[in-house]
Amino acid sequence: MQKIDTIIHSAYIIPVVPKGQVLEQHSLVIDKGKIIDILATEQARLAYQSDDTHQLSSHILIPGLVNSHTHSPMNLMRGLADDLPLMTWLQDHIWPAEAKYVNPEFVAHGTELAIAEMIKSGTTTFNDMYFFPDITADVVDKTGVRAVVGQIMIDFPSAWAGSAQEYLSKGLALHQKIESHSRISTAMAPHAPYTVSDENLKACLKQAEQLDIPIHIHIHETDDEIQQSLKNFNCRPLTRLNNLGLLNNKLIAVHMTHLNDDEQQLILDKKVNLVHCPESNMKLASGISPVNDLNKRGLNIALGTDSSASNNDLDMMGEMKSATLLAKISTMDATALDAETVLEMATINGAKALQLDHKIGSLEIGKDADLCAINFDAINSMPIYHPISQLVYACQKHQVSDVWVEGRQLLKQGQLTQMDTKQIL
Amino acid sequence: MQKIDTIIHSAYIIPVVPKGQVLEQHSLVIDKGKIIDILATEQARLAYQSDDTHQLSSHILIPGLVNSHTHSPMNLMRGLADDLPLMTWLQDHIWPAEAKYVNPEFVAHGTELAIAEMIKSGTTTFNDMYFFPDITADVVDKTGVRAVVGQIMIDFPSAWAGSAQEYLSKGLALHQKIESHSRISTAMAPHAPYTVSDENLKACLKQAEQLDIPIHIHIHETDDEIQQSLKNFNCRPLTRLNNLGLLNNKLIAVHMTHLNDDEQQLILDKKVNLVHCPESNMKLASGISPVNDLNKRGLNIALGTDSSASNNDLDMMGEMKSATLLAKISTMDATALDAETVLEMATINGAKALQLDHKIGSLEIGKDADLCAINFDAINSMPIYHPISQLVYACQKHQVSDVWVEGRQLLKQGQLTQMDTKQIL
Numbered sequence: 001m002q003k004i005d006t007i008i009h010s011a012y013i014i015p016v017v018p019k020g021q022v023l024e025q026h027s028l029v030i031d032k033g034k035i036i037d038i039l040a041t042e043q044a045r046l047a048y049q050s051d052d053t054h055q056l057s058s059h060i061l062i063p064g065l066v067n068s069h070t071h072s073p074m075n076l077m078r079g080l081a082d083d084l085p086l087m088t089w090l091q092d093h094i095w096p097a098e099a100k101y102v103n104p105e106f107v108a109h110g111t112e113l114a115i116a117e118m119i120k121s122g123t124t125t126f127n128d129m130y131f132f133p134d135i136t137a138d139v140v141d142k143t144g145v146r147a148v149v150g151q152i153m154i155d156f157p158s159a160w161a162g163s164a165q166e167y168l169s170k171g172l173a174l175h176q177k178i179e180s181h182s183r184i185s186t187a188m189a190p191h192a193p194y195t196v197s198d199e200n201l202k203a204c205l206k207q208a209e210q211l212d213i214p215i216h217i218h219i220h221e222t223d224d225e226i227q228q229s230l231k232n233f234n235c236r237p238l239t240r241l242n243n244l245g246l247l248n249n250k251l252i253a254v255h256m257t258h259l260n261d262d263e264q265q266l267i268l269d270k271k272v273n274l275v276h277c278p279e280s281n282m283k284l285a286s287g288i289s290p291v292n293d294l295n296k297r298g299l300n301i302a303l304g305t306d307s308s309a310s311n312n313d314l315d316m317m318g319e320m321k322s323a324t325l326l327a328k329i330s331t332m333d334a335t336a337l338d339a340e341t342v343l344e345m346a347t348i349n350g351a352k353a354l355q356l357d358h359k360i361g362s363l364e365i366g367k368d369a370d371l372c373a374i375n376f377d378a379i380n381s382m383p384i385y386h387p388i389s390q391l392v393y394a395c396q397k398h399q400v401s402d403v404w405v406e407g408r409q410l411l412k413q414g415q416l417t418q419m420d421t422k423q424i425l
Numbered sequence: 426m427q428k429i430d431t432i433i434h435s436a437y438i439i440p441v442v443p444k445g446q447v448l449e450q451h452s453l454v455i456d457k458g459k460i461i462d463i464l465a466t467e468q469a470r471l472a473y474q475s476d477d478t479h480q481l482s483s484h485i486l487i488p489g490l491v492n493s494h495t496h497s498p499m500n501l502m503r504g505l506a507d508d509l510p511l512m513t514w515l516q517d518h519i520w521p522a523e524a525k526y527v528n529p530e531f532v533a534h535g536t537e538l539a540i541a542e543m544i545k546s547g548t549t550t551f552n553d554m555y556f557f558p559d560i561t562a563d564v565v566d567k568t569g570v571r572a573v574v575g576q577i578m579i580d581f582p583s584a585w586a587g588s589a590q591e592y593l594s595k596g597l598a599l600h601q602k603i604e605s606h607s608r609i610s611t612a613m614a615p616h617a618p619y620t621v622s623d624e625n626l627k628a629c630l631k632q633a634e635q636l637d638i639p640i641h642i643h644i645h646e647t648d649d650e651i652q653q654s655l656k657n658f659n660c661r662p663l664t665r666l667n668n669l670g671l672l673n674n675k676l677i678a679v680h681m682t683h684l685n686d687d688e689q690q691l692i693l694d695k696k697v698n699l700v701h702c703p704e705s706n707m708k709l710a711s712g713i714s715p716v717n718d719l720n721k722r723g724l725n726i727a728l729g730t731d732s733s734a735s736n737n738d739l740d741m742m743g744e745m746k747s748a749t750l751l752a753k754i755s756t757m758d759a760t761a762l763d764a765e766t767v768l769e770m771a772t773i774n775g776a777k778a779l780q781l782d783h784k785i786g787s788l789e790i791g792k793d794a795d796l797c798a799i800n801f802d803a804i805n806s807m808p809i810y811h812p813i814s815q816l817v818y819a820c821q822k823h824q825v826s827d828v829w830v831e832g833r834q835l836l837k838q839g840q841l842t843q844m845d846t847k848q849i850l
Binding site for chain 2: 079308315332380424
């Protein structure tokens, strides 16, 4: 008998890699924060012993969900302005509210609310873009979750930075501060082609290359954005970004709702990572990214909620269902983005986009123990014919019971272990 | 001080009629199963006293939700076959399973599971179509919920009936049995134009007129259905139904995903009730009903989940969000079907479609006390700027805390009062 830190016996384990695999009555063994074995429970009981044993007798154990696009502090603006198109929503509501209210305290409170919501709904990693990323990183550090925090860049002054140079230097200082953190990394995060000049995009690219980190940016969110670019730059935003050298396998391209044939071929050739945000794109009537087709052609497609101000939640369980429903109706093909594929998008594909797939995104020996357990013993998820299908189409976030990051339990039978729900509310 | 049966003090009351109204710190007063007053809590405390007082200090009280299209026993087939188009799904999976398994016991168990799920998610009334509607009616009677059960008609024999005449006579017998029931009524329920002959549709119409009840039918669910009708009847299904005299304000027309301009004008002229099932239509890639436009032009649009085999839940909270997101993206108009409008669809419009708006669908003095309370004191629904918006875009079914039908409490702080959850599972 080998003594190890934690052992989880589960009715079902879905490792995601290999795709579609469902292991019944299996156990996952954790030591020093890493997955060291996955084997039949019968064998696990003979081979391992631990003081921290979990019996998940009506649960599905999956990799922790990866939310590949968030603005976590905006949780404080959930429902501030709904039923409005993107530009009205941004220019008349969100940006004025941000100018008035955003400061370190706002960011700390909003991020806490967001992280509590994410852990409770099974998300263990998020890819964030907002002002005061240093505050976000502090909250991530304290709460035990995993994140990529963006070194934000935008062509107007904010409470966080007054100039391009200040955005860059503050981003760099943050990167250096957290460089050896096992759960936090950074990406360059120029907001969007329509809010960042060529010069500042080039500076972001240079800093990304120097630090060997990805670039996280909104691209082709709406047709308006494209029309504006044609007017101002005489080309579409993707062409402009390609000319600047930004398109490669370390680009995290969010939204991409309007893509002509040439652009689809271009991003395939360049192996760009696409982050699909179906609920936000629907709510703001932005457009539909052709993700079913691009996925079949080999593009890495991850999934994100966008902020709670345009969704209005950070629920990746719901986002998986929305992604497959939208793909089916928009292609008029009921087989589009099946349950197994959207589960990949919400886990391993997100990990790949964030350059973290060596550590997370699937349940494989040697990876970090970032896990999410869903209790299917509920009126709305019975009976069970196909666990992955049930997970995507019938389970909801309140069935998430237990969550671990690096083997540390952040949610235990539905209760946050590191955060005080009452105080956050 | 007037002594009454029940008084509910709520942080917010949303009566739905008038549209968009939000009453803060108000109380709803119930006596003998009916709403007898809605007034400011401060005044209510002086005017009424009751042994059954509820203090909902962080809740939104709304009319019980009306699910206008279900096949409740199919809850036992939840997730049986996913990621398939309608005809493959029906012909290769659902119909063979039904032929093999459907019997009174199957219907009783499936309906119990469905009703438990509906009550827990705030639905107080559902409009059902399935075999053995007498069994469904028994479960409805026993569990305290409200339903319209369909007198099913289909052109093939089933365990329920062997001929058209038997379908009609068994339906009639059921109608007569429950005629004086306050919570159960019937509708004629010919399955669809492609499964019921002209002769049998005429017989349904005749029985509906004699009994003064609505007709509940699937129409124009897919383009396939229309092409088949053009081949077999030389006209589109709606034209055929119009020729047979079925189109009027007592028709409950479900799906209607393919409607040309003439058909849209026709159903407006005939004041047909349209039941929109966005998640089912998306999942089966059936099509998109033009409900935003038709709603603006005055058509009564209700909302339904369809069965758990094509959704895969009976969650009207989620269906409201899906309805507005689908309307926004399909019209490329972020203002389409705003939160106030989808809440009408899920309540008063459903009541109108079922010819029950004199009793339910809104919180008005004199109506039956069919109510649903949602607790917004949760990480995923804070902060609150606009309660109706928050309800539709951020709240989820697990926040439904209390449900009443005819003033009788069926859900109390999240627990079913009339059903045994463990035994159902």
